[in-house]
Amino acid sequence: MTESDVRDGTVSCEVDGRGVATVLIDRPSKLNAITFEMVGELAAILARLRDSPARVVVIRTAGNRAFSVGADIGQFSTYAAEDMWRHWIAEGHRVFRELSELHQPTVAVIDGIAVGGGLELALACDFRIASDDARFGLPENGIGTIPGWGGTARLTALVGYAHACELVLARRRIDARTAHEWGLVTSSHPTVSLDTAVAEITDDLLGGAALAQQTSKQLLRLAANGADAAVLEALASGFTANAPDFREGVTAFLEKRTPQFSHPTSSPSEA
Structure with missing residues (x-):
């Protein structure tokens, strides 16, 4: 893996005049795999949003093939065990916890695959609005590791122990309909209606005090x-x-x- 492969992803944020902050994870060529540098960019954005007048925070990703396939395996596989513990896992936990603890309501917009750290990113949000084409999973056991960014706790809190075992231990991948039935996502919609559904929940949130x-x-x-x-x-x-x-x-x-x-x-x- 070259340095350019790692650094070709970015995280940006724009706040519109209504106070809706849109955070964009932008690395579609790698199915929005998240690098350590991108985690740092997200942390900086969250720090600014915490004290901003933004009312709602919407998490989106680039492209329509994947919401995010999670952590960049090529990068984190190069970490020594101690660095994995001290940096990769610890920093991901810290940043995703900051996302979950933002004062503003947060909405993840999920189109395509959301697995591993990508699903964990969505789990850290208050609302998960998915397209009917979305797929969900936590396949880390299949490569000899575990969900490392809070997935076991947040997933179990949402869907219960039995369903969490299906995703983590059996490494099953579920569709949007099943995810909705389990309570993993707030709602699912045809892809062409996804933006409309996001606008509706955003309007509802903006209508409150x-x-x-x-x-x-x-x-x-x-x-x-x-x-x-x-x-x-x-x-x-x-x-x-x-x-x-x-x-x-x-x-x-x-x-x-x-x-x-x-x-x-x-x-x-x-x-």
């Missing part, structure tokens, strides 16, 4: 880990009740009109 929405996302994450909802929801309710959006929301409800929330806006830009 930003502070309440982002606080709710934190509550949902904590609830999944067994946190006491009675205590946290009381605190969060008091917090959001002091926001102008709460007063606007209640007033709009009583006046039977659409609320005009005070969402931050941004000019189209690169994040």
